[in-house]
Amino acid sequence: MKGEIAIGAAGVLIGGALMLTEGRMCRGTCWIDDMFKMLLPAGYESWAGGLPLVLVGIAMVVHALVRRRK
Template identity: 45%
Template sequence: MKVEVAIGVVAILIGLALMLSGQQMCRTSCWVDDLFRYFLPTSLKSMAGGIPWLIVGMAIIGWAVLGKKK
């Protein structure tokens, strides 16, 4: 469980770094960035590159915590 949580935390940190720096996940515009950029308000469009990393990190941590309870 510790390894999964650590991987999830690293993914969240990568997502936060991308969001704070305004960088995209892909070097050129890709469908993942475009998808999140489409749903975000104009003031938050620079954060679109880090949101997929954040979601994946939270999913990994949730899977590790909920999977351990069973």
């Protein structure tokens, strides 16, 4: 469980860094960045590169904590 939380936290931190630096998941354009650019409002399009990684990281941490309770 500690490994899942650590990997999830690392994903959140890397995604946050991508969001702050307006980085992208892919070098060129890729469907993940394009999809999140379409879903986000115009002011938040710079977050499209890191948001998927942040969401996956949060999901991993929540899953590990929920599974621990059972």
